[in-house]
Amino acid sequence: MDNANPTILNVxxxxxxxxxxxxxxxxxxxxxxxxxSHPAWADDLSDSDEFGxxxxxxxxxxxxxxxxxxxDLISTVMDPEHPHTLGELNVVRLPxxxxxxxxxxxxxxxxxxxxxxxxxxxxCSLATIIGLAVRVRLERVLPPNYRVDVRIKDGSHAQDGxxxxxxxxxxxxxxxxxxxxxxGMIDNMLKTCTx
Amino acid sequence: MTTPSDPEKQPPSSALTPLPPFRPDLYQRAWLSIPHPxxxxxxxxxxxxxxxxxxxxxxxxxxxxxGHARSVRSVAWQPTTTTIDNNNNNNNTLRLVTGSFDATAGxxxxxxxxxxxxxxxxxxxxxDSDDSDEWEFNLVLEGHDNEIKSCAFNPAGNLLAxxxxxxxxxxxxxxxxxxxxxGDWETVVVLQEHDADVKAIxxxxxxxxxxxxxxVFSVEVLASASYDDxxxxxxxxxxxxxxxxxxxxxxxxxxxxxxxxxVTASADGGVRIWxxxxxxxEEDVGAAGSxxxxxxxxxxxxxxxxxxxxxxxxxxxxxxxxxxxxWSGKSGIVATTGSDGVMALYREEGxxxxxxxxxxxxxxxxxxxxxxxxxxxxxxxxxxxxxxxxVTTGDDxxxxxxxxxxx
Numbered sequence: 001m002d003n004a005n006p007t008i009l010n011v012x013x014x015x016x017x018x019x020x021x022x023x024x025x026x027x028x029x030x031x032x033x034x035x036x037s038h039p040a041w042a043d044d045l046s047d048s049d050e051f052g053x054x055x056x057x058x059x060x061x062x063x064x065x066x067x068x069x070x071x072d073l074i075s076t077v078m079d080p081e082h083p084h085t086l087g088e089l090n091v092v093r094l095p096x097x098x099x100x101x102x103x104x105x106x107x108x109x110x111x112x113x114x115x116x117x118x119x120x121x122x123x124c125s126l127a128t129i130i131g132l133a134v135r136v137r138l139e140r141v142l143p144p145n146y147r148v149d150v151r152i153k154d155g156s157h158a159q160d161g162x163x164x165x166x167x168x169x170x171x172x173x174x175x176x177x178x179x180x181x182x183x184g185m186i187d188n189m190l191k192t193c194t195x
Numbered sequence: 196m197t198t199p200s201d202p203e204k205q206p207p208s209s210a211l212t213p214l215p216p217f218r219p220d221l222y223q224r225a226w227l228s229i230p231h232p233x234x235x236x237x238x239x240x241x242x243x244x245x246x247x248x249x250x251x252x253x254x255x256x257x258x259x260x261x262g263h264a265r266s267v268r269s270v271a272w273q274p275t276t277t278t279i280d281n282n283n284n285n286n287n288t289l290r291l292v293t294g295s296f297d298a299t300a301g302x303x304x305x306x307x308x309x310x311x312x313x314x315x316x317x318x319x320x321x322x323d324s325d326d327s328d329e330w331e332f333n334l335v336l337e338g339h340d341n342e343i344k345s346c347a348f349n350p351a352g353n354l355l356a357x358x359x360x361x362x363x364x365x366x367x368x369x370x371x372x373x374x375x376x377x378g379d380w381e382t383v384v385v386l387q388e389h390d391a392d393v394k395a396i397x398x399x400x401x402x403x404x405x406x407x408x409x410x411v412f413s414v415e416v417l418a419s420a421s422y423d424d425x426x427x428x429x430x431x432x433x434x435x436x437x438x439x440x441x442x443x444x445x446x447x448x449x450x451x452x453x454x455x456x457x458v459t460a461s462a463d464g465g466v467r468i469w470x471x472x473x474x475x476x477e478e479d480v481g482a483a484g485s486x487x488x489x490x491x492x493x494x495x496x497x498x499x500x501x502x503x504x505x506x507x508x509x510x511x512x513x514x515x516x517x518x519x520x521x522w523s524g525k526s527g528i529v530a531t532t533g534s535d536g537v538m539a540l541y542r543e544e545g546x547x548x549x550x551x552x553x554x555x556x557x558x559x560x561x562x563x564x565x566x567x568x569x570x571x572x573x574x575x576x577x578x579x580x581x582x583x584x585x586v587t588t589g590d591d592x593x594x595x596x597x598x599x600x601x602x
């Protein structure tokens with residue numbers, strides 16, 4: 001274990017909007033609108049004449065997520081070695097999440113989510129797997145027009161640049177997820193994510 | 196700058212028109228689509244499979260499954276397709292190589308049962324052949340330690356290059372052998388000068404000028420692009436069978452080329468054109484220090500070095516990683532695609548490169564992993580086998596042809 005004694009934040013101290021929300025209508029329905037919706041872009045994808053034409057502003061406005069919502073999605077990911085979430089360990093921090101909403105002018109619009117992680121200690125050997133789990137988590141639940149960038153915060157890790165480069169390499173990420181050991185670890189870390 | 200009326204951003208007449216996508220959709224990430232060098236076939240890699248599409252009717256022709264434990268990242272058609280065996284039969288054998296994340300390359304062949312020289316073409320242009328059973332998984336090329344990221348044949352079809360996350364490039368030679376199996380393959384060389392994953396390789400196409408340095412090199416030129424942010428140029432010393440890195444280009448990415456020029460695409464969003472300088476008297480480059488060769492072990496003999504310099508940077512269009520670049524040997528047009536879902540076309544005008552057209556969200560909200568030039572064979576063209584189109588391959592599992600009309 002890299003850091004036997006990490007600082008743990010009390011759950012009640014964590015930034016969250018979850019409590020302020022109306023009670024859920026049913027199990028895990030919070031993001032049904034995103035996950036289950038028939039996205040507007042699908043309507044005209046097959047219709048080549050309309051390619052790039054029809055503006056579907058409803059889709060953008062309905063699905064624009066803010067930093068707090070991204071935080072709620074990833075703060076519940078479990079640390080691979082401590083029995084705590086990344087939120088409790090302060091690896092995921094609300095001020096280090098940056099969402100760029102879709103550009104108004106573009107047909108449907110790309111949004112980007114940048115998450116900068118702060119490992120509990122600066123030589124944490126598990127920084128890569130933590131970053132991978134956060135990236136996988138967001139790519140599974142966010143609509144396809146969201147681009148996810150996960151980095152290790154500058155100066156927070158001995159190899160922050162190297163780990164960040166790995167996490168942004170599409171081929172490496174894809175290959176890592178085909179590695180059963182890694183995929184199993186990530187599944188375990190995501191078990192606590194209820195959505 | 197981004198107003199729709201800006202002539203730079205919105206060319207008056209659109210050069211790119213989407214054609215109906217190939218059917219069926221693959222419904223999963225597809226990495227790339229490679230057209231056969233002569234026949235109307237297109238091979239698309241997705242998951243552990245390859246789907247072959249007919250370019251005549253834009254539908255599925257056949258599939259290759261069961262050969263790999265992990266994703267097929269790359270495919271390469273072997274250029275030679277017809278061999279005459281000892282009994283003087285025509286063996287119309289298609290051969291495809293798959294490069295996989297499972298660290299192996301597979302050699303596959305598709306046998307035409309009729310043994311008639313023209314039947315293969317009729318068959319594929321007819322497009323309604325049976326499914327996968329004609330493809331045979333012949334043999335496995337083993338050697339890489341981990342994921343193979345790219346594979347490519349030289350124009351003559353006797354040399355296959357594969358590259359991997361293991362930092363190496365392997366060159367394999369098809370030394371003939373029985374056409375019934377995948378042939379016999381020998382390892383020619385293992386090149387291990389990159390400091391990190393080798394992500395892309397490209398052989399120089401068969402063009403004039405490829406072998407300007409007479410008596411020093413044989414005809415083949417290979418370019419490799421790496422995670423170490425360099426591109427290396429490799430050549431074989433004439434007749435020696437010795438391969439050497441003759442140039443290191445700093446700041447590269449994916450590659451495509453028309454020797455003596457090379458185009459590279461990078462995760463920094465940049466697309467660069469490199470050109471080999473005419474040979475000149477070399478200064479003393481023996482001293483280490485500022486020159487980039489200083490750090491490189493002496494595998495590059497001085498007289499074998501080539502000077503490649505970045506001659507142009509294409510207009511910046513992409514806002515995220517550029518995944519693919521394709522340079523047409525026919526029209527000279529360069530096409531790029533990337534993570535931002537944008538497809539862009541560029542043309543050389545005067546001393547610089549201009550943006551000709553760009554399409555946003557070419558695959559809806561998805562990333563576009565690959566773009567290639569490809570001959571048209573479908574009913575919509577009046578010049579079958581001559582007119583060029585573009586084919587893009589996306590994370591949405593859609594393979595989409597594009598008509599290109601440039602005034």
